[in-house]
Amino acid sequence: MSSRSYADAVDHLNSLQSNAATLDAVRASGGRLSTTAIPEMLEYLNRIGYAADDLNALHVIHVTGTKGKGSTCAFTDSILRHVKPEWKVGLYTSPHLVAVRERIRINGAPISEVEFAKFFFEVWDRLDQNTERANPETPEKPMYFRFVTLVAYHAFLSLKVDATILEVGVGGMYDSTNIVPKPVVTGVSALGIDHVGVLGKTLDQIAWQKAGIYKPGVPALTVDQPEEGMKVLKERAAEREASEFIVVKSVPSLSSITLGLSGAHQHQNATLAVSLARIFLQREGGVAPPPEDTLPEPYVKALERARWPGRCQTVVDPAHEQTVWFLDGAHTLESLDCCIQWFVGPRTALRTEVASRPKRVLIFNCTAGRTGASFLKAMVSKVGEQLKAHGRAEDASQFFDRVVFCTNVTYASGSYKGDLTSKNVHEHELTALTVQHELEAAWKSILPTYPADRIDVLPSVEHAVNAVRQEEKPVDVLVAGSLHLVGGVIEVAGLASVAL
Template sequence: MSSDTLLARLHTFHPKLIDLSLGRTERLLAALGSPHLKLPPVLHVAGTNGKGSTVAHLRAMLEAGGKRVQTYTSPHLVRFHERIRLSGGLISEARLVDILTRCEAVNAGQPITFFEITTVAGFLAFAEDEADYCIVEVGLGGRYDSTNVLERKLATLITPIGLDHQNFLGDSLAGIAGEKAGIIRPGTPAFSAAQAPEALAVIEAEAAGADAPLKVAGRDWKAAADGDGWTFADAAGELRLPVPALAGAHQIGNAALALAALRSLGIAPSQDRIEAALKTVTWPARLQPIIRGPLLDLLATGTRLWLDGGHNPHAAEALAQALAGRKLDLVVGMLEGKDAAEYLRLMAPVTASVKTVPIDGEACHDPENLAELARRVGLKAQAFPEVQSALSACSADEVLICGSLYLAGQVLNASGMIPE
C-alpha cells in the first residue's frame, strides 16, 4: 500500500480538518508507548512567519557542526515526506508506510485529525531514529497545537507574530501571541524574535509565569545588515557573517534568532561552520528562484521568475521590503479566509501588474474577485484560469508567483523542483 493511499484514509477519521486539542494526540501517543518522551533534545519553534526558515537555519548550523538533526515541519509543498526529516534525510516511502500503518492500527478508527495522527507518526519515526537534536515546528498556534504535547524541550523559539488564522487564534496580536507563547515550558530557555509591543508583553508574561529565562531580539542580541554581510552581537561577542542564502533582508532576523538560541545554549558550531551553513541553507518557496522547467519557458528570455509561499499581510510586508525598488508582475492565488486585500495593498509598491489565478483542488479566492481587490488598491489586474496563461501574459523583467504555499507546491511540482 502506498503512503498516498494511507494518508487519504487518515483524512476520514475526523469531520474537521482543524480541531485544536491535545487529548486525541496524547491518547494515541500513550497507546504507542509514548514515543514523544524518547526524542533527542527538542527545539520547538512557533510564530506566524519565519518558522520554516528558522528551522532551516537551525538545522543548517547544527549539521554544519557535525550533528545529526531531525525536523518536523508543515505543510508539505509537493510530497508529504517533506514534513518528516530523519537524521539521514527525508523519510523514505517504506518507512513512512510502516509508521502510518502502525499509527492507524493502534488508533483503531477513533476520531483524530489528519495533523494529529501524522504528528504522532512523526514522533514515532523520530523515537526510532538516532539523532542529536530534534527541531519541531508548530503547525497552527501553539498552546493547543498537537506538537505541544512535548514537555521535555531544550528550548522554545518564537518567530515574528502577525495576524493570521484569526478564525482559530483570535483577531488581536495579544491573543495570537498568547497562543504562540503556550509552547513555553517551566525553566526552559525561550527566545523571541523582535515583536510588536503588545505581542512581546504577552510573551514576557508567559515566560515570567513559567520562570523560563527569555531572551529577545534587540535586547539580548542584535543583528543588522552591514555592507555585503551582516553583524550579530550578543553577550558572547560579535560576529561578522555572510548574508543567508535565503533571499530577503528578513532572513537575517530568522538566522539571528536561530544563532542566538544555539549560542546561548552552548551548542553553536564554530564561526567558519556558521558561515558555511548560512551560505548553503535552503528552504523552498521563500523568495525562491525558479531556474528550470516549462513555466520558465512561458516568459521572455532573460525574465527572472520567483516563487514565494507567504500568505498573510505580515509576510507581504517582509516580501515588499525584500523587493523594494523593483516592479514585478505578480501571479497571485490565495486561499479563502486570507486577507487578500491587505496582502495586495502591502505588495503594491513593488507591483507592475497582478494576474490572479485559482489554486487547483483548494478552496480559494475567486480569481475575478481577487483581481477586483487588486484594482481597489490601484493595481492593474486581470484574472486567468491557470498559472500558465497568467505567465504568458506577463511582460515585466521579473515575475513573482505568490500568495499561497499550496500554489507554491503546485508550481514546484510543475517545474520539476521537488524539495529534497
C-alpha cells in the same frame, strides 16, 4: 489491505483532512475547539504506544511565531548539522510544498517514500488496534496535522535521532506539537496580528498563545517584539517557570554573511537560530558556546548553505531559461510586505524600461476567509514604496504586466496531485471561482486604470503555468499568497529538480 505504498498512505491521510465546514466551525468558535487538542493528542500518543515523557528522548528545540518560524527552524537545523555532522538531526515542519514526506526530514532530506509508508501504517494500525477512548466523542483517528505529527514522533523515536527541531503548526499553547514535557530550548520568532486575524485576536492574546510552548526549567527565547507582545511573553515565561527569559541579541558578524535564505527579514530569524543552537549544543553536545560578537566557521557555513524552498526563492526554469520564478508562500500582511521588499529589489526595480526588461507576472491566491483585498492593497502600496526607495519613477499601478488569480487545484483536469489534495475550500466556491473573482474585483478597485484584459481568473495551477508559457519572453513570475499554490507551481512547471 493489499497495498501499502506511499500513494496508499497519502490517500489514507487525505481522508483525515478537515473539510471546509469543519474549519468554518473552528473559526466560529473563536478557537475554543482547540482547547481539547492537548488531552486528545496525549491520548492518541498513548494509543500508539508512547507516553509523553518518551518524547523527551527526542531532544527537542521547539519554535513558534507568526512569521519566520520555519526559516528559523531551517537555519537551526543547518547549524546543528554543520557543527555536529555525526549527529542524526530530525526536522518537523509544515506545510509541505510537493510531497507530504517533506514535513519529516533527517539530516536535511525528506524521509523516503518507503520509510514514510512504513511509519504511517504502523501508526494507523496501532490506532486501529487500540480504539478505547476516554471521551467517546473523540474521533477514532486524529485529523490530518495531528496524524502527521504522530508519524513524525514515531519516526524520530524509531530512528533514534540526536536532536529534533519542531515547528509549531498554529498558535502554540494548543498546538499538536506542544506535548513534549521538557524540550531543551524554546523560541518565539516575530509576532504579528494578521495570521489569525479571522479569530479577532489581539497581539497580546497571540503572544499568550505562542508563549504556551515555554516550559518549566527550559530557556525561553524570543526575538525583539512589539511592546505589548514582549510584555506578555515575559510574564508567561515567569508564569510557566522557564529557567530564563532571553531576548536574543544581534550578532555583529552576521550582517556580513550572505544568508542561504533571501530577504532582509532573515537576519532576525538567523539570530534566533544561532541562539537556539548555541544553547542546545552546549547542553546536549558539550560544545562551548562561541563568543556573542562573532561566529565560528561551521556556523557561517551553515547559515550560508541553509535552504528553505518556497520562501523568497528564485528559480530559473530548467526547461525555459528565459523564465525566472520568484516563489514565496507569504500568506500574511507582514510576510507579503517582506515578499514585495524582496521581489521589488535591484533585479526588478532597476529595470523599468518596458522594452528592455522582462515581463512581470503575478500569480496569486489566498485562503478563503482571509481578506484578499487588504493583501492586494498592501502589496501594491509596498511596490510603490520600493520603487521610490530605489529612486525609480515607474508607476506602481503598472508594475505587473499581467496578474493571474487561480485556485490551488493542481491540474487543468480539475484533479490534485495526491500530496496536494485539499478539502478545505467549499466545492461550490471552487466551481464558481468565488475567491478568485473577489480578488479580481479587489484588484480592479485598487487599480481602476489597470487594463482588464491583463487580469486572468483561472481554475487551476496548470492553467496559470500555461498562461505564463504563452507570455512574451523573458518573463519574471512572482508566485505568492499560498504555500499550496507555490507547491502546485513547482509540480506543474517541473521545478522540483531545482527548487526542492
